Amino acid sequence: MNITPLQKLKSEILESAGVSLWVKRLDLIHPVVSGNKWYKLKYNLSAAQAEGATTVLSFGGAYSNHIHALAGACKMLGLSSIGVIRGEAHTPLNRTLQYAESCGMRLHYLNRSDYRLKHTDAIQQRLKDKYGDLYIVPEGGSNALALKGVAELIPELGDHYDRLCCACGSGGTLAGLIAGLDGHKQLEGFAALKGADFLYADVRRLLSEAGFIDPNNWQINLDYHFGGFAKTTAELLAFIRQFEVEQGVVLEPLYTGKLFYGLFERIKAGAYPQGTRIIALHSGGLQGINRQGE
Ligand SMILES: Cc1ncc(COP(=O)(O)O)c(C=O)c1O
Numbered sequence: 001m002n003i004t005p006l007q008k009l010k011s012e013i014l015e016s017a018g019v020s021l022w023v024k025r026l027d028l029i030h031p032v033v034s035g036n037k038w039y040k041l042k043y044n045l046s047a048a049q050a051e052g053a054t055t056v057l058s059f060g061g062a063y064s065n066h067i068h069a070l071a072g073a074c075k076m077l078g079l080s081s082i083g084v085i086r087g088e089a090h091t092p093l094n095r096t097l098q099y100a101e102s103c104g105m106r107l108h109y110l111n112r113s114d115y116r117l118k119h120t121d122a123i124q125q126r127l128k129d130k131y132g133d134l135y136i137v138p139e140g141g142s143n144a145l146a147l148k149g150v151a152e153l154i155p156e157l158g159d160h161y162d163r164l165c166c167a168c169g170s171g172g173t174l175a176g177l178i179a180g181l182d183g184h185k186q187l188e189g190f191a192a193l194k195g196a197d198f199l200y201a202d203v204r205r206l207l208s209e210a211g212f213i214d215p216n217n218w219q220i221n222l223d224y225h226f227g228g229f230a231k232t233t234a235e236l237l238a239f240i241r242q243f244e245v246e247q248g249v250v251l252e253p254l255y256t257g258k259l260f261y262g263l264f265e266r267i268k269a270g271a272y273p274q275g276t277r278i279i280a281l282h283s284g285g286l287q288g289i290n291r292q293g294e
Helices: 012-017 036-050 065-077 095-102 112-116 121-131 144-151 172-181 198-209 234-247 256-268
Strands: 006-008 020-025 055-060 080-086 106-110 163-168 186-191 218-221 277-282
Touching: 012 256, 036 055, 036 065, 036 144, 036 172, 055 065, 055 121, 065 080, 065 095, 080 095, 080 112, 080 121, 095 106, 106 112, 106 121, 144 172, 144 198, 163 172, 163 256, 172 186, 172 198, 172 218, 186 198, 186 256, 198 218, 234 256, 256 277
Parallel strands: 020 277, 055 080, 080 106, 163 186, 163 277, 186 218
Antiparallel strands: 006 020
16 A cells, blocks of 8 residues: 555635645555545455455445445455445446456345345345355445544644545545544535435444544535535536646546535635645545446
8 A cells, every 4th residue: 555645736716715725645545445445444354354254245336436446455355255236237337347347246236125224134134145154344334444444544644734624425434534533623524415414423323333422523514416426517527627637636526526626615615714724535436437428
């Protein structure tokens, strides 16, 4: 694993707001297990190995960055993997699932109503009956072990910042950062899903499962979902293109595009006092970038 750079962004918007903004380039960690995935999977996979498990199973949508990273990581570690995919099988497979299969991952499709029950004993027993002994990682990889891994990112950031921002899907990354900061600084999540106020409860549950008391130094912005998960608009895509030209950083429209769009909107609206120093995580996900074309 590389220690990834903190890249300072230059822009007139930042200058006129008096805000400094760095991007933590987690997208550069590793070609396959990139972004937040590295930190979220690290202790889950070492726990699987310590338990002597040979097969790891997890859940995700057909374009899931988590499934993609898990397949690659399991291959590297010599573990078998099973991806339980929401919805029907579609052929030809999209590139995410093609890659997962090429790593040896077996794909198991669950219809949407069963998928909603994926974390119940009944569904998990059905999967164990079919595949034998399994080490099960929850959807998105978000659990107490993921928080432990994500918390280890904090020392990499140094101390020259006031506020840490990240994109939110399941909330595991934000919860891990809150745990790692242990009441210091302010944190802000940007939800990739519409109507995601449930994330407040999910983040609190993850913190308590990992043995942390909620320090209440965080918030989640719910207004930058662009219509919902995996939905996009011409405005968001134009922002992503311009960001790449101006900053030399490639974003994707599901998570990091929405994070930086939302963050710049808030900076323009004067949400942060002059002198605020912000770090925003580039949590990777670039493997999914061509999904619209598939
Ligand atoms: C690229 C990317 N960024 C951010 C997230 C959100 O992470 P979390 O589910 O931990 O909130 C994900 C979700 O898996 C992701 O793939």
